[in-house]
Amino acid sequence: xxxxxxxxxxxxxxxxxxxxxxxxxxxxxxxxxxxxxxxxxxxxxxxxxxxxxxxxxxxxxxxxxxxxxxxxxxxxxxxxxxxxxxxxxxxxxxxxxxxxxxxxxxxxxxxxxxxxxxxxxxxxxxxxxxxxxxxxxxxxxxx
Amino acid sequence: xxxxxxxxxxxxxxxxxxxxxxxxxxxxxxxxxxxxxxxxxxxxxxxxxxxxxxxxxxxxxxxxxxxxxxxxxxxxxxxxxxxxxxxxxxxxxxxxxxxxxxxxxxxxxxxxxxxxxxxxxxxxxxxxxxxxxxxxxxxxxxx
Amino acid sequence: xxxxxxxxxxxxxxxxxxxxxxxxxxxxxxxxxxxxxxxxxxxxxxxxxxxxxxxxxxxxxxxxxxxxxxxxxxxxxxxxxxxxxxxxxxxxxxxxxxxxxxxxxxxxxxxxxxxxxxxxxxxxxxxxxxxxxxxxxxxxxxx
Amino acid sequence: xxxxxxxxxxxxxxxxxxxxxxxxxxxxxxxxxxxxxxxxxxxxxxxxxxxxxxxxxxxxxxxxxxxxxxxxxxxxxxxxxxxxxxxxxxxxxxxxxxxxxxxxxxxxxxxxxxxxxxxxxxxxxxxxxxxxxxxxxxxxxxx
Numbered sequence: 001x002x003x004x005x006x007x008x009x010x011x012x013x014x015x016x017x018x019x020x021x022x023x024x025x026x027x028x029x030x031x032x033x034x035x036x037x038x039x040x041x042x043x044x045x046x047x048x049x050x051x052x053x054x055x056x057x058x059x060x061x062x063x064x065x066x067x068x069x070x071x072x073x074x075x076x077x078x079x080x081x082x083x084x085x086x087x088x089x090x091x092x093x094x095x096x097x098x099x100x101x102x103x104x105x106x107x108x109x110x111x112x113x114x115x116x117x118x119x120x121x122x123x124x125x126x127x128x129x130x131x132x133x134x135x136x137x138x139x140x141x142x143x
Numbered sequence: 144x145x146x147x148x149x150x151x152x153x154x155x156x157x158x159x160x161x162x163x164x165x166x167x168x169x170x171x172x173x174x175x176x177x178x179x180x181x182x183x184x185x186x187x188x189x190x191x192x193x194x195x196x197x198x199x200x201x202x203x204x205x206x207x208x209x210x211x212x213x214x215x216x217x218x219x220x221x222x223x224x225x226x227x228x229x230x231x232x233x234x235x236x237x238x239x240x241x242x243x244x245x246x247x248x249x250x251x252x253x254x255x256x257x258x259x260x261x262x263x264x265x266x267x268x269x270x271x272x273x274x275x276x277x278x279x280x281x282x283x284x285x286x
Numbered sequence: 287x288x289x290x291x292x293x294x295x296x297x298x299x300x301x302x303x304x305x306x307x308x309x310x311x312x313x314x315x316x317x318x319x320x321x322x323x324x325x326x327x328x329x330x331x332x333x334x335x336x337x338x339x340x341x342x343x344x345x346x347x348x349x350x351x352x353x354x355x356x357x358x359x360x361x362x363x364x365x366x367x368x369x370x371x372x373x374x375x376x377x378x379x380x381x382x383x384x385x386x387x388x389x390x391x392x393x394x395x396x397x398x399x400x401x402x403x404x405x406x407x408x409x410x411x412x413x414x415x416x417x418x419x420x421x422x423x424x425x426x427x428x429x
Numbered sequence: 430x431x432x433x434x435x436x437x438x439x440x441x442x443x444x445x446x447x448x449x450x451x452x453x454x455x456x457x458x459x460x461x462x463x464x465x466x467x468x469x470x471x472x473x474x475x476x477x478x479x480x481x482x483x484x485x486x487x488x489x490x491x492x493x494x495x496x497x498x499x500x501x502x503x504x505x506x507x508x509x510x511x512x513x514x515x516x517x518x519x520x521x522x523x524x525x526x527x528x529x530x531x532x533x534x535x536x537x538x539x540x541x542x543x544x545x546x547x548x549x550x551x552x553x554x555x556x557x558x559x560x561x562x563x564x565x566x567x568x569x570x571x572x
Contacts, residue, residue, distance in 0.1 A: 019469060019472065020310075020311060020466070020469075020472045020482055021465060021469055021472075023310075023311040024309075024311065025196070025309040025311060025313050025364075026199075026205065026265070026305075027311050027312065030183070030389060031178055031180070031208050031211060032175050032176075032178035032179045032182060033175075035174055035175035035178050036175045039173070039174070039175060039450070040448060040449075040450060043448065043449045045448075047508070052508070053168070053449055053507055053508075054507075056169075060464060062154050062169065064215075065215060066212070066214070066215055067212070067213065067214050067215070068174060068212070068213040069210070069211070069212050070210065070211040070212075071209070071210050072207075072208060072209055072210065075268075078311075078482055078483075079476070079481070079482075114197075122169070125218075162326060162329065163329045163339055163453075163454060164322060164325070164326060164329075166453075166454040166505075167449075167452075167454065168449060168452040168453065168456050169453060170454050178308060182307070183305060183306075186306045188303065190365070193363070194363055195364075196306055197364075217336075221339055221340075221454075222333070222338070224340075233361075240310060300466060304565050309484070310492065313484075317464055317468070317494050317497060318461050318462075318464035318468060319461075319467045321460055321461035321464050325460070326460070337494070338456070342455075348455065351460050351499075351501060352500070352501055353498070353499065353500050353501070354460060354497070354498070354499040355496070355497070355498050355499075356496065356497040356498075357495070358493075358494060358495055358496070361554075390519045408455070411504075427526070
């Protein structure tokens with residue numbers, strides 16, 4: 001049995017500085033901002049793997065999120081340097097799962113997200129099977 | 144057996160117009176915006192029930208979200224009028240659960256969120272038991 | 287000599303509640319939020335006058351902002367009800383000017399914005415003369 | 430006669446990648462996002478010069494914007510690397526002026542902002558004269 005990191009999908013790390021604009025009126029990173037940060041990290045992931053906004057527009061195929069689970073474990077503070085570690089856990093059929101962990105500088109887990117997602121045909125408005133190019137985008141190792 | 148609506152907590156409805164500013168570059172309401180909208184609806188809920196930002200600052204006690212689950216069921220479109228229906232499902236100990244459903248004009252479910260939350264002591268940085276004022280804020284019916 | 291309100295363009299009023307999400311970490315409505323609010327009010331204006339997102343996409347013509355001036359006069363507070371009053375001052379050639387005033391409940395001016403704008407051909411990427419439909423959108427009175 | 434760059438205040442450069450989250454539903458960086466980006470650059474400037482959020486909270490003194498002028502010159506596109514160059518132009522009395530230019534990779538000016546600002550006493554709610562620490566924060570060269 002292998003851990004996901006040792007599996008079929010390559011993890012991707014995205015370092016980020018928590019800024020004043022991430023904070024709400026109570027001085028905390030609020031829950032919607034975590035989703036924005038995780039989305040930013042997923043854009044980095046797929047763009048780095050050759051399937052960014054340009055390719056989405058060219059192919060008419062783009063990611064769609066079906067379900068999100070977020071667990072908030074520890075606070076992060078202003079000017080803290082965090083790392084978002086994203087790894088696709090599996091992608092057995094029409095839907096895959098990606099895990100995103102926000103890690104503090106001391107390595108402790110601040111927030112864990114799990115996203116059930118698929119590939120969306122933008123004109124026909126329905127889920128389609130992952131293309132090889134899209135599997136590569138979410139980190140699938142070359143065969 | 145009663146449904147939550149018939150239970151100990153009063154549901155709260157918040158009507159909202161989907162606007163251009165809710166849309167991302169693909170013309171969709173993106174997932175972080177749903178969390179912003181649900182948070183906006185929770186502020187309305189607790190403010191209407193007498194425990195808004197002012198009372199949070201006065202008491203040093205405020206809500207904290209521990210876990211979020213979001214399920215995206217149907218697309219909503221620009222200028223669509225939606226309703227967010229929020230109801231506390233239960234609050235047995237330190238943590239309660241609130242369900243938020245975004246309903247389209249035709250009554251169909253667009254998105255369902257479930258939030259595990261608690262009351263946070265802002266100075267001592269820890270969860271505390273719900274006060275009567277806070278239970279009222281999340282819709283608990285008068286005894 | 288007439289004041290702008292008595293002139294060729296009809297003013298448009300957009301009432302708005304200042305919410306927790308408008309506040310930054312210092313509890314103030316920060317300057318970027320004023321621009322978001324003014325943009326929201328301009329979307330209401332042109333949508334109410336029959337030239338919203340749908341018509342922009344159908345015609346391939348949409349508004350573009352060339353210059354913005356914002357003057358911050360008085361603070362607005364959380365849960366304050368404000369009104370954004372928008373009126374086109376003039377539109378002599380390729381460019382028009384729209385004034386937007388955020389007024390507090392007591393009628394005092396919180397913020398004044400002035401926007402130099404034009405109509406943009408989205409495919410040819412250049413300014414075009416205002417069409418009759420667009421002049422109507424920004425409040426031009428019927429002839 | 431000296432240009433501002435050769436004057437009493439040091440310019441500050443903040444490099445930035447234009448991301449998907451900066452784009453609105455028409456695929457453009459919209460005008461409120463420019464203000465967010467300029468604010469982010471000013472936070473970098475004052476934090477790098479020793480007067481960030483922590484110092485604002487400790488002293489009870491923070492920046493306040495009185496007037497903003499933005500001129501939009503050229504479009505920036507997704508994934509473009511831009512630089513925000515900020516320089517204080519002058520600070521003769523209670524109010525100073527800071528100029529912020531967003532430059533594209535080819536060196537061309539995308540957007541120019543000019544901000545009239547002051548130092549705000551957060552408890553007494555009024556403008557105060559710049560302290561030496563604050564003058565240093567906005568780039569004043571050591572005497």
